[in-house]
Amino acid sequence: MSSQPGQAGTPALLIDDLRKSFGKTEIIRGVNLSIARGERHAVIGPNGAGKSTLFNLITGRFPCSGGKIKLHGQDLKGLAPFQINRMGLSRSFQITNIFPNMSVFENVRCSLLWSRGYRYSFWHMVSKSRELTEATDAVLEQINLTERRELPAGTLSYAEQRALEIGITMAGGADVIMLDEPTAGMSHSETDYIMDLIRQVTVNKTLIMVEHDMGVVFGLADYISVLVYGEIIATGRPEEVRANPKVQEAYLGAALEAEH
Template identity: 80%
Template structure:
């Protein structure tokens, strides 16, 4: 687990009165949530609870109907996803999002360009940048893909592609990492591999993840929030959430049974 932070510190993420409606349908219904710096936080809940919508509100893909999202105390209202990313928040998606025809190394190197100061300098030959190339190799080592460095990303196994996406997510130096179902569709051995990878690459960072695998959730998270029909019905340490009668009734009992 990451080191606990002071309760008086400015939260990494602060959601206040967050609501989102599509037409007359309200998907997120007044979410209040504070996530401290360095915390590993999981959001769980049944299908249709609004978890992906909540992620999209935090990362700027959707504008809230009302309420606020703050990153390290800064209100993100009106900011585009790329602006939020440059402020230190990065995310992955449920569907693997890589460049399959580019090499594993090139995928990571592309994700480093902005943070390394390349901006829109199209005349720079990135292949000649020692700092950029060394940075990409360091990330490949972190995510255990050095041996796959020169392969097209599309030929990697599913778990390796997810690992590459995590590498792309952390490449820009973000200190808040959001992972959307990082172990979905994986075998037990693949899941173990990804969990250890997440633990390693989020050290001293803030992690927010949506995940359906309860073994992953209870083994990785410092705190858990349970979202049901657009509302958070409980937030707390894993053992407290597991014992919460409201959570057991609304979601957890059925989810745990599905694991067996």
């Protein structure tokens, strides 16, 4: 089991001998990982390494073929994605997932409803809830979209839509945030904007992200795990991973070269 030095108490996320096969093809092959509370952890690797599959297993979109996943010590086996979300884990996707015809404010407010106790209470007039409005505005301020409050979400710039999705991801109060390629397709200035945002909104939270931009990875992550052909070949602090000969050979050398 890979584990980082200095971890104490129950990990935020514990993965033990995780496996996933599609037919006879094994995609995830015995992944072990322990991520501490409050840690920012990046999973990197070449295309086809199994990173998105790993995310889908953790969040309950795919059933595991073997092994265990525990969130704050609780086994996630057999749980649906919405049940895992209500246990304190939330994720974003590679493709921006918002309601484009609803306002920016309405997008965030929707993500707050369950955690604020509205759930299936159809008789509540959410527009008249001062507490809910204040909570929504607080999220908008945190993600720097207050001035875009009344705009249809689909009219935002690409980076602003990604920021909105990050706001939606964290609005429900999850303490484990999973971001899948948060800066994909962005310019350098947009990437810097999203990096700063991620730093702000994940303070005192656990962050797990898949990201190809090595500048983002080395700028944000406390620890990095390298996934190659469904197996983690190294886990460590950024400087340790950067210097690891196996990682250089399998992935990192080519990835860093592609950045220039």
